[in-house]
Amino acid sequence: MTKEDLLTTRLDSVVGFIREKGVHWCLKYSLWPLPFATACCGIEFMSTVASRYDIARFGAEAVRFSPRQADLLICAGRVAIKMMPVLQRIYQQMCEPKWVISMGACASTGGVFDTYAVVQGIDQFMPVDVYIPGCPPRPEQVIEGVMAIQRMVEKDGSKPSWQRGDGLRMVAEPTYNVTVDGGDA
Amino acid sequence: MIEHLQARFPEIEFSPAALLGRGDEPGAQQCVRVLPANLLEVMRFLRDDSRCRFEQLCDLTCIDYLNFPKATDRYGVVYSLLSISLGHRLWLKCFVNDPDPEVPSLTSIWAGADWMEREVFDMFGVVFTDHPDLRRILTWDGFEAHPLRKDYPLRGRGEREDYSVVTRGSA
Numbered sequence: 001m002t003k004e005d006l007l008t009t010r011l012d013s014v015v016g017f018i019r020e021k022g023v024h025w026c027l028k029y030s031l032w033p034l035p036f037a038t039a040c041c042g043i044e045f046m047s048t049v050a051s052r053y054d055i056a057r058f059g060a061e062a063v064r065f066s067p068r069q070a071d072l073l074i075c076a077g078r079v080a081i082k083m084m085p086v087l088q089r090i091y092q093q094m095c096e097p098k099w100v101i102s103m104g105a106c107a108s109t110g111g112v113f114d115t116y117a118v119v120q121g122i123d124q125f126m127p128v129d130v131y132i133p134g135c136p137p138r139p140e141q142v143i144e145g146v147m148a149i150q151r152m153v154e155k156d157g158s159k160p161s162w163q164r165g166d167g168l169r170m171v172a173e174p175t176y177n178v179t180v181d182g183g184d185a
Numbered sequence: 186m187i188e189h190l191q192a193r194f195p196e197i198e199f200s201p202a203a204l205l206g207r208g209d210e211p212g213a214q215q216c217v218r219v220l221p222a223n224l225l226e227v228m229r230f231l232r233d234d235s236r237c238r239f240e241q242l243c244d245l246t247c248i249d250y251l252n253f254p255k256a257t258d259r260y261g262v263v264y265s266l267l268s269i270s271l272g273h274r275l276w277l278k279c280f281v282n283d284p285d286p287e288v289p290s291l292t293s294i295w296a297g298a299d300w301m302e303r304e305v306f307d308m309f310g311v312v313f314t315d316h317p318d319l320r321r322i323l324t325w326d327g328f329e330a331h332p333l334r335k336d337y338p339l340r341g342r343g344e345r346e347d348y349s350v351v352t353r354g355s356a
Contacts, residue, residue: 081344081348082324092351114339114340115339115340115341116332116337116338116340116342116345117345118345120345125349125350125351126350126351162352
């Protein structure tokens, strides 16, 4: 390795260190959510923000209802096609870098509402970074979703969303052994 | 108050039928058939007559009798009237058919019929003549069908997929 190579790599690693441990660290622990709550998942989001399941521990306390001031759009609840232009406009009005969580079964796939008016998953019409399953998801699941966003932010947080691609493509596995028995069917 | 109705409009055949609600005395809620041609007159009488005095139109909805056994007409527009001062209820049904189901609008008598008739138009396609603003209220612009008809599938005919897509980075 020549002297120039060494300087370049050391500069890269320093810049990378500052970016990851400095800028991205600040970004990930200060995500400001925009709860686009249309239905029951909104209530579950409210309980996540409340004191027992406190999402403020993870920095996402400043809930802002204006897209200009938020960077994490949490779409909680079923979205009708009539509401879709509103959701798209809100997404487009957010400033980069921005992330989208699709919370609950209805926002991810339409849930139980397989009808003519409900969008079968908002990812049909707008980009989504993290899907949180559940009907409604437990607050712990919502926090896990926000933590998944934080892992994404840590890796490439200050890149705008079109440079980020498809995210980390990971599924959160439970860390304990899950035994499934027949139950009382 | 069906006797008052029959006395005032002897030429109309009302065929009253009793509806049983839980906790009602028998005969407390009656349902009466009206033709669309007589509808406005009958409704105005029901609202204004001192023995009837139905000040409130509680509900205005529609039933699609397609494939219903023993049904003669397709759409039954149902009106639910309540008299607050005298304390009685009345249900009326007005039957119309395809093609071009048309019923006179009750907005001149009860202003609350406005949005209820828009909903019936949106969901069933029943046109209300003389309605001030008959357009879709629950479905979105560009939606063509009438969803609560019995021959419309639950999942729709692809209208919910037909929308513009926003990608990352589009502003």
